[in-house]
Structure formats: C-alpha cells, structure tokens
Amino acid sequence: xxxxxxxxxxxxxxxxxxxKIECRSLDxxxxxxxxxxxxxxxxxxxMATSNEGSKxxxxxxxxxxxxxxxxxxxxxxxxTVTSAHPxxxxxxxxxAREVLAGKVxxxxxxxxxxxIL
Amino acid sequence: xxxxxxxxxxxxxQEGDSAVIKCTYSDSASNYxxxxxxxxxxxxxxxxxIRSNVGEKKDQRIAVTLNKTAKHFSLHITETQPxxxxxxxxxxxxxxxxxxxxxxxxxTQLKVEL
Numbered sequence: 001x002x003x004x005x006x007x008x009x010x011x012x013x014x015x016x017x018x019x020k021i022e023c024r025s026l027d028x029x030x031x032x033x034x035x036x037x038x039x040x041x042x043x044x045x046x047m048a049t050s051n052e053g054s055k056x057x058x059x060x061x062x063x064x065x066x067x068x069x070x071x072x073x074x075x076x077x078x079x080t081v082t083s084a085h086p087x088x089x090x091x092x093x094x095x096a097r098e099v100l101a102g103k104v105x106x107x108x109x110x111x112x113x114x115x116i117l
Numbered sequence: 118x119x120x121x122x123x124x125x126x127x128x129x130x131q132e133g134d135s136a137v138i139k140c141t142y143s144d145s146a147s148n149y150x151x152x153x154x155x156x157x158x159x160x161x162x163x164x165x166x167i168r169s170n171v172g173e174k175k176d177q178r179i180a181v182t183l184n185k186t187a188k189h190f191s192l193h194i195t196e197t198q199p200x201x202x203x204x205x206x207x208x209x210x211x212x213x214x215x216x217x218x219x220x221x222x223x224x225t226q227l228k229v230e231l
Binding site: 111 | 218219224
C-alpha cells in the first residue's frame with residue numbers, strides 16, 4: 001500500500017541550528033503535502049500546505065521565513081526549521097495526498113521528534 | 118476557520134465496556150468525517166470515516182454516527198480491549214474546496230483498564 005517516509009525520526013540539536021525534515025511519498029505522486037506540528041498532549045495543528053512547483057500556503061500565525069517549505073518534486077517535500085530555539089521543540093508530522101481512481105486519501109509519515117537544547 | 122471540539126477529553130473504561138466520543142464542528146459545509154487513532158509518539162491512523170450522505174457506518178467493533186443537522190459525529194467502540202488505549206482525533210473536512218485540509222479536533226485520551 002501507499003507509504004510516506006519521513007526522515008529523520010529524531011533530532012536533538014543546539015539552539016540556533018537549522019534542521020531539515022524530509023517527507024517522501026514512496027509509491028505514489030503527491031502534488032500536495034501537509035506539514036503538522038504537535039506539542040505534547042495536544043492536537044495536530046496544520047502549519048502549511050506544500051504544493052509541488054509553487055509556494056507553500058501557510059496557516060495563520062506560522063512564520064514562513066522560520067519554517068521554509070520546498071516541494072520540488074512530486075514525491076518530496078522538505079521542511080526546514082531555521083535558527084531553531086527550544087520553543088520549536090515539537091513533534092512534526094507530514095502527510096501526502098494521494099488521488100487514486102477519484103478517491104482522495106491522506107497518508108501520514110511517522111513524524112519527527114525535534115528537541116532543541 | 119473550522120472549530121472542532123471533542124468530548125470527553127479523557128475517557129476511562131473497563132475492558133469489554135463500550136466507549137463513545139463525540140465531535141462537534143462548526144463548518145456546515147463539511148462533508149467528510151474521519152476518526153484517527155494515535156498511539157504515543159506515532160502517526161495518526163485512519164480507523165473509520167463517513168461521508169455526509171450516510172448517517173451511520175460500522176466496521177466490526179467500531180462505528181461512526183453522523184448528525185449533520187446538529188453538526189456532530191460520534192465514534193463508538195464496543196467490547197473495548199487494552200490495545201484500544203490511545204488518543205482519538207476527529208478531523209472533519211470540506212471537499213471539494215477547503216484546501217483539502219483536515220482540521221483535527223482537540224483529542225480524546227481513551228484508557229481501557231483491565
């Protein structure tokens with residue numbers, strides 16, 4: 001079945017470091033991918049919608065210069081957290097939208113736990 | 118934007134009992150209503166969904182009921198087992214339009230006790 005690979009699964013780094021997270025659709029093409037952030041014991045909050053070949057659409061309150069999204073191919077979207085600080089520590093999850101025979105399905109990655117020291 | 122709330126926020130049941138979680142949403146144009154199960158530190162997994170032209174759907178021990186007029190839908194789990202313990206999220210969506218975005222509810226922590 002359709003699989004989304006998210007890498008890395010865990011990152012621990014110092015404050016001020018930039019961190020890149022990759023989201024790949026392994027056996028389908030995804031023109032649209034989504035990036036979510038989840039703080040402990042809270043819900044998944046949509047950060048942005050990543051569109052292949054065009055600029056990402058950011059949700060209200062999410063800084064586009066802080067969270068850089070690149071969707072350069074139909075199978076890969078990347079999220080870069082620039083100059084990360086402790087308050088950026090969170091669980092980041094991507095999902096990829098698959099359209100097959102008219103049916104739309106969102107497939108989630110396994111998430112990336114980001115810890116900023 | 119869509120306002121999605123779940124009740125209760127935590128639910129503790131004895132093994133074998135039933136559990137019901139309610140999701141209330143604000144966007145009357147929502148027409149797709151899924152439920153996700155998320156275990157600690159893992160991805161959310163779709164467990165059941167329903168579309169607006171259907172009032173109820175059942176899959177073994179899991180069912181979802183929809184009341185579009187009142188703008189709420191519920192997850193029903195019967196004969197609960199310890200492995201049902203997880204956080205459950207509803208995520209109503211408007212389609213087409215709405216940017217295909219899922220808006221996740223506030224979440225319900227279900228604990229099934231032996």
